[in-house]
Amino acid sequence: MRQPYLNTLSTLALIAAGATSVQAASHEGPVKIGVLATLEGTYTALGEDGIRGLEAALQEADNMAGGRAIEVIVASTDTTPDSAVRAARKLVEQDQVDIVIGPLSGSEGIAIRDYSKTQPGVTFINGISGAMETTYVTPSENFFRFNIDGAQWSAGLGDYVFNEKGYKTVATVGEDYSFIYTQVFGFATEYCAAGGEITDRFWVPLGTKDFGSIIAALPDDVDAIYLGLGGGDAVNFLNQYQQAGGEANLIGGTIMVDGTVLNSQGSAKEALVGVPSSGPQADTWDDPRWTSFVQLYQETFPESERFPTPSLFATGYYNATLAVLQCMDTVEGNLGEGQAGFRDCLSNITLEAPNGTITLDENRQAIGTNFITEVVQLDDGTLANQLVATKENVNQTLGIDKAAFDAIGLPSRDTPECKTSY
Amino acid sequence: MRAFARTHPVWAGLVAIVIAVLLWMIFAIWPDALSDRIGSKKIFLNALFNGITLGGLYFLVASGFTLIFGLMRNVNLAHGSLYLLGGYIGFFVADITGYWLIAFPVAFVVVGFLGVLMQVFVFRRIEGQDLRQTLVTIGISIVMADLMMWSFGGDFFNISPPSWLSGPMETFFVTGVKRSSGELIFMKYPMVRLVIFAASVVVGVGMWLALNKTRIGMLIRAGVDDRDMLSATGARIEWVFVGVFAFGAGLAGVAGVVGGTFQSVAPGEDIRFLLASLVVVIVGGMGSIPGAALGALLIGLAEQFGSVYFPTYAVVLTFLIMVVVLAFRPQGLMGKA
Numbered sequence: 001m002r003q004p005y006l007n008t009l010s011t012l013a014l015i016a017a018g019a020t021s022v023q024a025a026s027h028e029g030p031v032k033i034g035v036l037a038t039l040e041g042t043y044t045a046l047g048e049d050g051i052r053g054l055e056a057a058l059q060e061a062d063n064m065a066g067g068r069a070i071e072v073i074v075a076s077t078d079t080t081p082d083s084a085v086r087a088a089r090k091l092v093e094q095d096q097v098d099i100v101i102g103p104l105s106g107s108e109g110i111a112i113r114d115y116s117k118t119q120p121g122v123t124f125i126n127g128i129s130g131a132m133e134t135t136y137v138t139p140s141e142n143f144f145r146f147n148i149d150g151a152q153w154s155a156g157l158g159d160y161v162f163n164e165k166g167y168k169t170v171a172t173v174g175e176d177y178s179f180i181y182t183q184v185f186g187f188a189t190e191y192c193a194a195g196g197e198i199t200d201r202f203w204v205p206l207g208t209k210d211f212g213s214i215i216a217a218l219p220d221d222v223d224a225i226y227l228g229l230g231g232g233d234a235v236n237f238l239n240q241y242q243q244a245g246g247e248a249n250l251i252g253g254t255i256m257v258d259g260t261v262l263n264s265q266g267s268a269k270e271a272l273v274g275v276p277s278s279g280p281q282a283d284t285w286d287d288p289r290w291t292s293f294v295q296l297y298q299e300t301f302p303e304s305e306r307f308p309t310p311s312l313f314a315t316g317y318y319n320a321t322l323a324v325l326q327c328m329d330t331v332e333g334n335l336g337e338g339q340a341g342f343r344d345c346l347s348n349i350t351l352e353a354p355n356g357t358i359t360l361d362e363n364r365q366a367i368g369t370n371f372i373t374e375v376v377q378l379d380d381g382t383l384a385n386q387l388v389a390t391k392e393n394v395n396q397t398l399g400i401d402k403a404a405f406d407a408i409g410l411p412s413r414d415t416p417e418c419k420t421s422y
Numbered sequence: 423m424r425a426f427a428r429t430h431p432v433w434a435g436l437v438a439i440v441i442a443v444l445l446w447m448i449f450a451i452w453p454d455a456l457s458d459r460i461g462s463k464k465i466f467l468n469a470l471f472n473g474i475t476l477g478g479l480y481f482l483v484a485s486g487f488t489l490i491f492g493l494m495r496n497v498n499l500a501h502g503s504l505y506l507l508g509g510y511i512g513f514f515v516a517d518i519t520g521y522w523l524i525a526f527p528v529a530f531v532v533v534g535f536l537g538v539l540m541q542v543f544v545f546r547r548i549e550g551q552d553l554r555q556t557l558v559t560i561g562i563s564i565v566m567a568d569l570m571m572w573s574f575g576g577d578f579f580n581i582s583p584p585s586w587l588s589g590p591m592e593t594f595f596v597t598g599v600k601r602s603s604g605e606l607i608f609m610k611y612p613m614v615r616l617v618i619f620a621a622s623v624v625v626g627v628g629m630w631l632a633l634n635k636t637r638i639g640m641l642i643r644a645g646v647d648d649r650d651m652l653s654a655t656g657a658r659i660e661w662v663f664v665g666v667f668a669f670g671a672g673l674a675g676v677a678g679v680v681g682g683t684f685q686s687v688a689p690g691e692d693i694r695f696l697l698a699s700l701v702v703v704i705v706g707g708m709g710s711i712p713g714a715a716l717g718a719l720l721i722g723l724a725e726q727f728g729s730v731y732f733p734t735y736a737v738v739l740t741f742l743i744m745v746v747v748l749a750f751r752p753q754g755l756m757g758k759a
Contacts, residue, residue: 039576040689042690044688045575045576045577045578045688176734203733203734204729205737207694208729209691209694210476210685210725210726210729212468212471212476212615213465213468213473213726213727213730214729215468216464216465216468216469217465217468217730231578232578232686232688235580235686236580239580239684239685239686240612240684240685243583243589243590243613244611244612245589245590245610261578263577264577264578265513265517265577265580266513266578266580266581266582266686267582268580268686
């Protein structure tokens with residue numbers, strides 16, 4: 001008789017203790033932020049710069065949010081969905097973080113969105129992953145994305161290369177995963193609507209090192225080739241493309257012409273000079289919000305430990321962290337009641353980010369500015385993305401009516417079809 | 423060869439037909455019907471050449487691996503790290519001196535010396551303990567990967583070949599006929615890949631000659647067959663071990679320079695090349711140099727043809743070959759049972 005009574009009592013005591021400690025943790029003491037970034041594999045350099053963006057934001061805020069100190073725990077991923085979920089599990093279930101910032105890569109984002117549904121007590125803020133499905137299909141209540149997605153990053157490019165550059169036919173080469181599908185989706189819908197034709201689409205596994213045969217298979221009779229590659233794959237492609245004597249006009253996907261590639265060692269990157277591209281930032285933009293962010297980035301890290309200017313990964317993680325900091329201040333560090341106040345703030349915030357004003361739609365997906373750029377060689381010999389034009393308030397359906405947009409289908413190897421109206 | 427044809431007439435006939443078809447596909451001008459079905463001849467020829475040259479690179483990495491295994495029964499899982507280190511050394515030497523060719527001897531010597539240190543301080547102490555060697559070398563590869571990441575960062579390095587090697591050269595293979603004028607179109611192929619392939623053939627033939635025609639080669643072969651008996655005859659087997667380890671490691675370093683020239687050097691490449699050389703050596707047969715050459719060629723060709731003709735399953739193809747070999751000839755194509 002006595003044994004069960006004791007058991008019940010001790011269980012009750014444990015529950016009570018647990019409840020009070022949770023209560024205390026959501027108001028005071030340091031707030032724990034977990035970070036997911038690709039610090040292994042093909043996208044290592046990209047993940048490292050993402051972390052720099054985060055650190056710049058934290059240093060700017062003196063490591064305080066809403067009156068509470070910030071404790072950061074970084075977990076490494078390698079672009080695969082399972083590595084992202086494993087890392088997120090560790091952060092949430094073992095380290096008990098309140099907020100997760102990340103991930104970086106497209107397919108990781110989809111996996112983390114699904115995982116976030118099983119952890120309603122934690123708020124997830126996307127790092128810079130850009131697959132469309134992440135927020136467009138079965139969005140998660142506690143997953144927020146302050147960067148525009150891969151298709152939005154293509155906004156304006158199709159029109160520009162067709163009308164200004166005069167490229168009437170294009171073949172695409174891309175890594176075979178969700179983010180590049182999304183990028184090609186955004187490019188194709190606009191380019192085909194303008195009247196262009198996409199003749200072939202080549203898909204290579206992420207992490208391909210030898211592109212020799214793909215390069216040989218590229219058609220000779222197109223006006224330009226669209227390259228949706230990133231990191232080491234992009235450098236390898238360019239290197240082998242030069243060795244094979246390739247001379248076609250190139251169009252860059254967003255991460256093809258990002259700082260991580262433009263600052264790689266060796267001469268491969270020189271093939272990119274003059275290549276048009278588009279993405280969520282332009283290195284030479286003279287807006288004061290951008291220039292002061294560049295200055296912050298340059299002052300926070302010594303020259304040998306950073307890129308000349310922040311890559312879009314740094315910007316993405318900076319923006320995500322900025323949103324967290326601002327909303328923590330708004331709720332004065334109170335993450336109680338299932339973080340309701342904090343999430344409400346995130347949903348309604350107008351973020352004055354370095355790369356333009358960002359607001360969220362009903363799926364907690366960013367609506368923001370996209371930049372059309374061209375790669376130029378600066379006076380000091382480094383390469384950078386020069387601004388050609390900006391396109392403001394790009395939403396996730398790319399200005400297409402939602403019903404018509406849904407009819408196109410989700411991005412995949414063959415979707416969208418190339419046709420003149422959607 | 424004649425004996426083979428006599429004992430296996432059906433197989434010999436099949437092989438002859440395959441070779442004939444292959445030669446026809448390489449030298450003939452393709453009829454339109456064939457091009458329509460499997461794509462242009464240019465794509466086919468390029469995939470073939472790329473497969474062979476990629477096989478050359480795999481051979482350079484895997485031959486050192488297989489040599490070390492064959493003699494010492496050491497599975498050196500830090501072999502990929504030696505490759506990566508060679509790549510970084512090659513980049514900095516080529517960058518600072520401005521001479522691409524100097525990168526090769528420097529990478530060979532430095533990485534080979536590291537191999538000597540590993541043999542003397544690590545392997546000699548745990549000789550014959552397979553599990554311990556495996557775990558220790560995995561440990562070494564992780565430590566080396568982190569050290570290299572710490573000193574070189576996560577950037578992509580790509581070694582620029584000298585100007586006389588960059589760009590394409592015209593070959594005498596016909597890829598097609600111009601519709602308008604009837605002129606023949608010849609294939610253009612990256613110069614640097616051909617040179618690298620030629621170099622790996624030279625290395626391969628040199629190794630074969632050294633193993634089969636010299637006194638040191640005789641010692642090594644004797645060591646592969648029966649280590650205990652060799653040391654009982656009074657040969658200084660430790661020195662042979664050190665020498666072979668240094669040579670195998672040095673080759674991995676040279677392969678790193680080659681890989682950095684036509685691909686790129688970055689964290690993660692170590693694991694990729696370790697895996698590639700494991701597959702090559704398993705397919706070709708542990709400890710056999712001709713086996714490593716055959717395995718490297720097969721894997722290189724499978725990767726390249728896979729990437730063009732069935733890109734979705736390209737990755738699987740390599741492992742499919744490994745599974746088939748393990749199922750029907752578990753000792754490897756050229757391995758001794």
